[in-house]
Amino acid sequence: MTKQDFLIQLQRELNGNIGSQNASSFVEYYQEYIEIELRKGHSIEEIMEDLGSPRLIARSITEVFRNKERKIFKSGRQGNYGIWLKDAAICLYQKIYKKGREWFDQL
Numbered sequence: 001m002t003k004q005d006f007l008i009q010l011q012r013e014l015n016g017n018i019g020s021q022n023a024s025s026f027v028e029y030y031q032e033y034i035e036i037e038l039r040k041g042h043s044i045e046e047i048m049e050d051l052g053s054p055r056l057i058a059r060s061i062t063e064v065f066r067n068k069e070r071k072i073f074k075s076g077r078q079g080n081y082g083i084w085l086k087d088a089a090i091c092l093y094q095k096i097y098k099k100g101r102e103w104f105d106q107l
Contacts, residue, residue, distance in 0.1 A: 001048050003034050013058030018065050026061055 001009075007027055014023030030051070037047045051057065 003031075003044055003048075006034075006048060006051070006054050007031055010054035010058055013055050014061060017058065017062040022065065030057075 007030065010030060011020075011023055011027045014026055017023075034044075034047055034051075037050075038044065
């Protein structure tokens, strides 16, 4: 696997799980890591073998990311993200209620 293939697959896996904005910082980290290892004289094959599957890395990052989010919400320190999530939940509830009400009224 080439460096570019690795980074593209990692980006794709992370985008689907934690969003592109969050994924970008992780992809940048791995890009820098690969560059540092290349400067140390390691071959791209060695680096790719040491890193392993980008899909497995993405799963690990996703799990840690989601656990961190859960801890933030449990601790009550969610700040703006928690407010946004609460507002989104209320908006979704209102849409569902409205659709349910429309359906019920048609009966």
